[in-house]
Amino acid sequence: DSGVTQTPKHLITATGQRVTLRCSPRSGDLSVYWYQQSLDQGLQFLIQYYNGEERAKGNILERFSAQQFPDLHSELNLSSLELGDSALYFCASSLQAVSEAFFGQGTRLTVV
Amino acid sequence: AQSVAQPEDQVNVAEGNPLTVKCTYSVSGNPYLFWYVQYPNRGLQFLLKYITGDNLVKGSYGFEAEFNKSQTSFHLKKPSALVSDSALYFCAVRDMDSNYQLIWGAGTKLIIKP
Numbered sequence: 001d002s003g004v005t006q007t008p009k010h011l012i013t014a015t016g017q018r019v020t021l022r023c024s025p026r027s028g029d030l031s032v033y034w035y036q037q038s039l040d041q042g043l044q045f046l047i048q049y050y051n052g053e054e055r056a057k058g059n060i061l062e063r064f065s066a067q068q069f070p071d072l073h074s075e076l077n078l079s080s081l082e083l084g085d086s087a088l089y090f091c092a093s094s095l096q097a098v099s100e101a102f103f104g105q106g107t108r109l110t111v112v
Numbered sequence: 113a114q115s116v117a118q119p120e121d122q123v124n125v126a127e128g129n130p131l132t133v134k135c136t137y138s139v140s141g142n143p144y145l146f147w148y149v150q151y152p153n154r155g156l157q158f159l160l161k162y163i164t165g166d167n168l169v170k171g172s173y174g175f176e177a178e179f180n181k182s183q184t185s186f187h188l189k190k191p192s193a194l195v196s197d198s199a200l201y202f203c204a205v206r207d208m209d210s211n212y213q214l215i216w217g218a219g220t221k222l223i224i225k226p
Binding site: 004090 | 144148153156158206211212217219
């Protein structure tokens, strides 16, 4: 158990809908990262937060947004969903900027 | 630009044989290097890291990695492979020029045959 909790584990939704994925980082970790992993693909970095502030942005679509709350949990909002958004979405957290990141088990999103 | 390359999409090894999964990197300054393993339908698990010090780093599940500055490599190794080592392996490096963002390799699928 990495200590990073993601909910829900599975999500099936229709095209055009909006969903929210939730992440609770390891206790004490200030950085939260979101990644997308499509079938048999590598990791696509979406966005990073550090102590509530956006720190870095990757290939995140305009239909996607995220935030980190004062209690350090984070949410990833995906809207106007398309079939191609079906993927595993991972959250990770780290203590410091140079530390290793620990990953949650992921949310498997299926858009039908 | 900072980058990480895993030149092999797949590595096949017989059980009991030594295994090597290759990783090369390109960064400015000193590298902070990591290896992760991903089992099917699971999150990535941290295996080991190199920050500074001894070039041979030992990690979880009997894995180790050798940092080679002149060759800009950080290959993952294990003396004797197990079937249960079959998984997807990712190499990553911290990008010091971009808010310490993790730069990821494409991943290498390791298949250990009995």
